Amino acid sequence: MNKDEYKKLVSRLTPKEMKSKNAIVAFLVGGLIGVLTELVIIILMECFGLSRVDACSWACLIVIFIASLFTALGFFDNWVTKAKAGLILPTTGFAHSVMSSALDYKRDGFITGIGANFFKLAGSVILYGIVSAFFFAILGVVLYG
Amino acid sequence: MASIKFNNVYIKDSFTVAGPLESEGQIRKFDLSMDDYYYGEKTFIDAEIKMQKIVIDNLLYRNKMGKKIDLILGGDLSNQITITNFAVKNFSIPFLGIYSACATFAESLIIASNFIENGTIKNAIAITSSHNLNAERQFRFPIEYGAPKASTTTFTATGAVGAIVTNEKSNVKIESATIGTIQDYEQKDATHMGAVMSPAAASVLMDHLNDLKRNIDYYDVVVTGDLGRIGMDILKEFLKINYGVKIKNYMDAGCEIFLKSQEVYSGSSGPVTLPLVLFNKVLNNKKYKKILIIATGSLHSKDTTNQKKTIPSIAHAVSLEVLS
Numbered sequence A: 001m002n003k004d005e006y007k008k009l010v011s012r013l014t015p016k017e018m019k020s021k022n023a024i025v026a027f028l029v030g031g032l033i034g035v036l037t038e039l040v041i042i043i044l045m046e047c048f049g050l051s052r053v054d055a056c057s058w059a060c061l062i063v064i065f066i067a068s069l070f071t072a073l074g075f076f077d078n079w080v081t082k083a084k085a086g087l088i089l090p091t092t093g094f095a096h097s098v099m100s101s102a103l104d105y106k107r108d109g110f111i112t113g114i115g116a117n118f119f120k121l122a123g124s125v126i127l128y129g130i131v132s133a134f135f136f137a138i139l140g141v142v143l144y145g
Numbered sequence B: 001m002a003s004i005k006f007n008n009v010y011i012k013d014s015f016t017v018a019g020p021l022e023s024e025g026q027i028r029k030f031d032l033s034m035d036d037y038y039y040g041e042k043t044f045i046d047a048e049i050k051m052q053k054i055v056i057d058n059l060l061y062r063n064k065m066g067k068k069i070d071l072i073l074g075g076d077l078s079n080q081i082t083i084t085n086f087a088v089k090n091f092s093i094p095f096l097g098i099y100s101a102c103a104t105f106a107e108s109l110i111i112a113s114n115f116i117e118n119g120t121i122k123n124a125i126a127i128t129s130s131h132n133l134n135a136e137r138q139f140r141f142p143i144e145y146g147a148p149k150a151s152t153t154t155f156t157a158t159g160a161v162g163a164i165v166t167n168e169k170s171n172v173k174i175e176s177a178t179i180g181t182i183q184d185y186e187q188k189d190a191t192h193m194g195a196v197m198s199p200a201a202a203s204v205l206m207d208h209l210n211d212l213k214r215n216i217d218y219y220d221v222v223v224t225g226d227l228g229r230i231g232m233d234i235l236k237e238f239l240k241i242n243y244g245v246k247i248k249n250y251m252d253a254g255c256e257i258f259l260k261s262q263e264v265y266s267g268s269s270g271p272v273t274l275p276l277v278l279f280n281k282v283l284n285n286k287k288y289k290k291i292l293i294i295a296t297g298s299l300h301s302k303d304t305t306n307q308k309k310t311i312p313s314i315a316h317a318v319s320l321e322v323l324s
Helices: A003-013 A019-048 A052-073 A076-086 A091-104 A110-117 A123-144 B044-062 B079-088 B104-117 B132-139 B193-211 B228-243 B273-282 B302-306
Strands: B003-005 B010-018 B071-076 B095-097 B123-130 B159-166 B172-178 B221-224 B250-252 B290-298 B313-322
Touching (some): A003 B228, A052 A091, A091 A110, B003 B193, B010 B044, B044 B071, B071 B079, B071 B104, B104 B123, B104 B313, B159 B273, B172 B193, B193 B228, B228 B250
Parallel strands (some): B071 B095, B071 B123, B221 B250, B221 B290
Antiparallel strands (some): B003 B172, B010 B172, B123 B159, B290 B313
C-alpha cells in the first residue's frame, strides 16, 4: 500500500466531525453572550445613568472579569469544551486564553513564566487584530475620505 | 535480524499507580489510585515524579530487593525525560533513560532482557509514566483552556507502572522481542495518532511473525499500545489489505482503560497505557498464555507539527508467555 492509498484508507475509516452541529452550538452560545452583555449595557445605562459608549466599555470589562474569574476557579474550560467556538470567539475567549496560559506558567516565575507566556494563545489575536485594523483604516480613508 | 529470542528472562513483579479518572474506568483495581492530579504536590510535574518514586519504592520493598537491582531503565513523555531523571535520582542505582514516546516501556523491556540474557546483569526495573495534564501542557493547549477536540483525539492516561525484569524463574516469561523500524506514512495530524501509528504496529507485527516463522494465531492475544478506537479499525484494515493478515484475538490497550461515558474521545494514549492494561488486566486473565504486546509511539514534537512536517512512528513487539 503506498502513502496515498493509506491516506484514503484513513479518511474512509475516520468519522466525520459534526461541523454544522458545532456551528449551531457556537452560534447559540456566542449569541447568548451577546444578548447578556446587551442586558448589562441596558442595566448600566438605566440604573447608573451612563452614556451608551461608557456603558459598553464597562460591560466589556465585566464580561472579561467574569470569564477570567471562572477560568481561575477551574470550571470555565469544561464550558469551553462543550460550547465549541461559542465561548472562544467573544471577548470571553480572549480573557480565558490569557488567564489559562498565566495559570499554566505561574510556577515558572513572573518573567520567564507568566510574562513570557501570557499571550501565548492571544498573541495572534492582538498582532493580526492590529495589522487588520491598520489596513481597514486605510481602506476606510480611501473609500470614505 | 531485529527479532531476539530469550531463554532466561522473566517478569517478577509489577506495581501500578493509576490516576483518578483511570481508577473509575474499566479496570478498577490498581495497586494504588490517585485521588487528584496533584497527588499531594504543588505542581503536576512533581506529582508525576512522586508517582514514579512510589512505584520504584514499592517494587524494591515488596520484593526485598534494596541492593539487588542492577539497573533501572525508563522514560516518559516530558521534554528531556526529566520526570524519570528526577524520580530515579533518589535511588543510587545505575540508570539508562530512554525515549520512544508511547513505545518506551516495550523498549525498556527489550534492553533489560538483553542485558539479563547475556548475563551482564541479574535484575532490572523497567519504568514509565504519563500524566494527562503534563502531556496537555507540553503537546497541546494550556491545561485550563479546554479547547474543543476532534473525535479522533486520544486522551493521555495518568499513571506510573514499573516491573522487575529478572533471571529468576517466575510466572511470566519474556520469550522474544522484535525491534521496530520507523514508519512514516505522511500523516500530519497530531490529533489522529491512531492513523499515525498503525503502520508502525503492522510493520513490527509482520517482522515478528516472519522472523520467528509464526502465524498470527500462535498468540492467544495481541495487544497494541494506544491506537484508540479508530486506530484499531485502521490497523485491522491495513493488515488485511497490505499483508493479507486477518487479526482476530486482538485488543487495543487504549480502548481498555476508560469507559465510553468518560468522554475521552477515541480512547487512551500515553506510554503508561499499555503496561497499565498488561499488568492489571491481560496478565490477570487466565485465558491468555501467549501474549504479544506491541507498544506504539508517535515521534513528533509540537514544533515539528507546527512546521507541518509528517509524523514518523515506531512500534516494538515483546512476546510474553504465562507459565503454569
